[in-house]
Amino acid sequence: MPPIDVELRNVIKEFPARRNETPVRAVDDVSLQIDDGEFFALLGPSGCGKTTTLRMIAGFEETTYGEILIRGKAVQHVPPFHRPVNTVFQDYALFPHMTVLQNVMFGLEMEGVKRAEARTRAIQALELVRLPKAIDRKPRQLSGGQQQRVALARALVKKPTVLLLDEPLGALDLKLRKEMQFELKTMQRNLGITFIFVTHDQEEAMTMADRIAVMDQGKVLQVGTPEEIYETPATQFVADFIGETNFIRGNVLSSNGKYITVKLDETTTMKAVSDQPVADNQEVLIALRPEKINVFAAKGTIQYDEGSSESTEDYKKALLRDPNINLMRAKVLQDVYIGTDTRYSLDIPGNQDIVARVQNFGLRSDTYFTSGQEINIFWNAENARVLTK
Amino acid sequence: MADQALGSRSAGGQAIEFDQGKIRRDMLIRRIGKIGLLINPIFAYFFLWAPIIVLVVFSFNAGRNVFVWQGFSVQWYTNIFNNTIQAGTEAANFNTQQILNAVGNTIVVGIAATIISTALGTLVALGLVRGRFPGKKALDAILYLPVVIPEIAQGVSLLVFFGILFDYAESVSGSRVSYGLGTIVIGHVVFCMSYVAIVVRARLADMNPRLEEAARDLGANEWQTFWRVTFPLILPGVVAGALLAFTISLDDFVVTFFVQGVGTSTLPILVYSMLKRRVPPEINAISTLMLLVSTILVGVSLAMQGRNAAKRT
Numbered sequence: 001m002p003p004i005d006v007e008l009r010n011v012i013k014e015f016p017a018r019r020n021e022t023p024v025r026a027v028d029d030v031s032l033q034i035d036d037g038e039f040f041a042l043l044g045p046s047g048c049g050k051t052t053t054l055r056m057i058a059g060f061e062e063t064t065y066g067e068i069l070i071r072g073k074a075v076q077h078v079p080p081f082h083r084p085v086n087t088v089f090q091d092y093a094l095f096p097h098m099t100v101l102q103n104v105m106f107g108l109e110m111e112g113v114k115r116a117e118a119r120t121r122a123i124q125a126l127e128l129v130r131l132p133k134a135i136d137r138k139p140r141q142l143s144g145g146q147q148q149r150v151a152l153a154r155a156l157v158k159k160p161t162v163l164l165l166d167e168p169l170g171a172l173d174l175k176l177r178k179e180m181q182f183e184l185k186t187m188q189r190n191l192g193i194t195f196i197f198v199t200h201d202q203e204e205a206m207t208m209a210d211r212i213a214v215m216d217q218g219k220v221l222q223v224g225t226p227e228e229i230y231e232t233p234a235t236q237f238v239a240d241f242i243g244e245t246n247f248i249r250g251n252v253l254s255s256n257g258k259y260i261t262v263k264l265d266e267t268t269t270m271k272a273v274s275d276q277p278v279a280d281n282q283e284v285l286i287a288l289r290p291e292k293i294n295v296f297a298a299k300g301t302i303q304y305d306e307g308s309s310e311s312t313e314d315y316k317k318a319l320l321r322d323p324n325i326n327l328m329r330a331k332v333l334q335d336v337y338i339g340t341d342t343r344y345s346l347d348i349p350g351n352q353d354i355v356a357r358v359q360n361f362g363l364r365s366d367t368y369f370t371s372g373q374e375i376n377i378f379w380n381a382e383n384a385r386v387l388t389k
Numbered sequence: 390m391a392d393q394a395l396g397s398r399s400a401g402g403q404a405i406e407f408d409q410g411k412i413r414r415d416m417l418i419r420r421i422g423k424i425g426l427l428i429n430p431i432f433a434y435f436f437l438w439a440p441i442i443v444l445v446v447f448s449f450n451a452g453r454n455v456f457v458w459q460g461f462s463v464q465w466y467t468n469i470f471n472n473t474i475q476a477g478t479e480a481a482n483f484n485t486q487q488i489l490n491a492v493g494n495t496i497v498v499g500i501a502a503t504i505i506s507t508a509l510g511t512l513v514a515l516g517l518v519r520g521r522f523p524g525k526k527a528l529d530a531i532l533y534l535p536v537v538i539p540e541i542a543q544g545v546s547l548l549v550f551f552g553i554l555f556d557y558a559e560s561v562s563g564s565r566v567s568y569g570l571g572t573i574v575i576g577h578v579v580f581c582m583s584y585v586a587i588v589v590r591a592r593l594a595d596m597n598p599r600l601e602e603a604a605r606d607l608g609a610n611e612w613q614t615f616w617r618v619t620f621p622l623i624l625p626g627v628v629a630g631a632l633l634a635f636t637i638s639l640d641d642f643v644v645t646f647f648v649q650g651v652g653t654s655t656l657p658i659l660v661y662s663m664l665k666r667r668v669p670p671e672i673n674a675i676s677t678l679m680l681l682v683s684t685i686l687v688g689v690s691l692a693m694q695g696r697n698a699a700k701r702t
Binding site for chain 1: 599600602603605606608610613617618621622
């Protein structure tokens with residue numbers, strides 16, 4: 001276990017009330033443990049408190065309640081300029097009256113590093129972010145991507161224990177953003193510095209972070225690796241915020257350990273997985289990712305790539321040998337071809353609409369269904385998870 | 390269905406008819422409006438600038454008469470500088486030494502008032518923009534008060550205020566302080582400070598507060614942050630405010646008139662006392678010189694503010 005670098009204990013941040021209003025609780029009882037050398041993302045919609053959390057770690061905001069520890073030392077009353085933490089701001093906040101080199105040297109000068117040494121180290125930092133040629137330019141002469149690199153060099157030259165990044169890629173265009181995502185990740189691996197990173201972009205968080213904390217309305221809803229967050233979302237919000245999810249409603253018929261059987265309508269049941277005990281007849285909400293759903297024709301034969309074929313009835317029988325398979329009829333409401341996949345809106349028993357994403361393996365005509373068609377759909381019960389509300 | 394409806398309408402489209410008379414009438418109104426818009430600023434600028442142009446032109450008049458042009462001359466300028474203001478005129482009661490004294494007073498007061506009001510005004514602006522305290526909005530509004538209240542009221546209030554202050558000082562220390570350059574400087578600081586604060590505050594409000602956070606994040610304490618980041622960035626605003634303060638102080642009459650002491654006349658006061666009965670031509674020359682200095686200072690101030698605006702984009 002690597003040592004804990006940053007720890008938040010029951011941190012609350014309340015902003016003072018305006019006239020006739022209750023105080024705004026921007027961060028509500030947040031506890032986090034961020035390991036040394038970890039790439040940690042705070043993910044959530046705007047206004048969820050992620051930036052306020054970051055600003056409290058940086059020292060720009062004071063905590064209303066709770067403790068923030070950096071390397072085991074409480075820092076609530078340590079001003080930002082004494083914290084071993086540096087920030088890359090969303091708008092970079094480069095000093096417009098200084099050159100790139102002066103910007104990067106600023107932090108070292110404040111430490112009292114001698115000019116010659118500060119210069120050498122600043123140039124090294126600029127080489128690290130692959131921007132060694134622009135040292136004498138002013139920030140406004142640089143492109144957004146270059147400014148971002150300067151901001152990164154300016155923070156990294158201080159060799160912080162923790163680097164905080166507030167939506168650092170938000171202002172970049174899509175292509176540059178993708179490039180920077182991988183570059184940041186590589187840089188973080190090589191440097192071994194803990195990165196805490198705020199974003200509202202779930203894909204960005206998944207790409208870069210070792211672990212993600214999903215926040216909403218000031219609370220941390222779930223902390224986990226990208227896979228854990230995606231595959232086993234803890235709440236409806238998390239499931240909905242990260243990727244696309246179907247929510248299926250049903251009543252519990254029976255449960256057997258973590259497996260439960262849920263009744264969708266009088267004739268249809270499905271199996272799902274629940275991490276906590278459920279009572280019979282309880283109404284539950286089940287999350288099912290669209291790409292976990294498989295589709296095949298309602299009747300006729302299924303053609304395989306290698307040339308063989310199988311009747312749908314035989315295929316169904318083979319599938320049902322696995323007790324964890326949920327198989328049911330569905331009606332295609334809408335079919336949308338989007339290149340790599342086809343998106344089907346489906347009407348399933350219990351009068352519920354769900355979406356299935358099917359990868360377009362072969363030629364389109366072979367596997368394509370159109371609206372109004374009755375088809376078979378199936379998925380593994382492991383992929384259908386009961387959500388806590 | 391909607392498509393069909395649209396289609397049938399265009400297929401059976403009727404010819405559009407214009408009311409030619411109406412169009413002609415509207416075009417005429419537009420033309421009159423355009424001419425009016427052209428003439429209006431000509432009048433406005435004429436009334437604004439004509440008196441000043443007359444003043445400047447007649448400062449180069451060869452004759453004594455300030456209303457009839459009698460040829461080009463720089464004699465009124467040379468009179469001032471050579472101390473040869475002609476005898477028998479009102480201006481003859483004044484000599485170059487007095488004018489130089491007044492100029493000296495004006496500059497001393499201007500510089501002192503500028504330095505003090507710039508320092509105070511900048512601090513006020515910093516407090517109003519960066520500070521968090523109750524009553525901030527009210528203080529913000531009060532900032533404009535010295536700019537909008539009549540100068541005469543300000544002059545009178547300062548006179549009364551100083552009177553009370555001096556009486557109290559005398560009762561405490563036994564010695565009498567009186568009006569002089571000091572009171573003029575204080576009087577000028579009172580209104581100059583507001584101008585400085587307004588200009589600096591605009592500059593400061595435009596400044597990204599993240600820059601100061603970034604400085605603190607990089608290890609600068611509050612003092613270092615101010616001198617290394619905040620001040621260089623608001624400096625153009627501070628300089629512009631200072632120039633504005635200096636200009637206003639230079640040609641202030643009303644407040645100065647109320648709080649001046651014996652022998653501490655500034656140039657505007659001297660000019661006023663020179664033309665009590667008639668306008669001696671030297672006045673034109675002095676006024677033109679003052680106008681020149683003020684225009685240059687305001688021009689530089691505006692240029693500094695404009696440069697910042699360009700820089701920010």
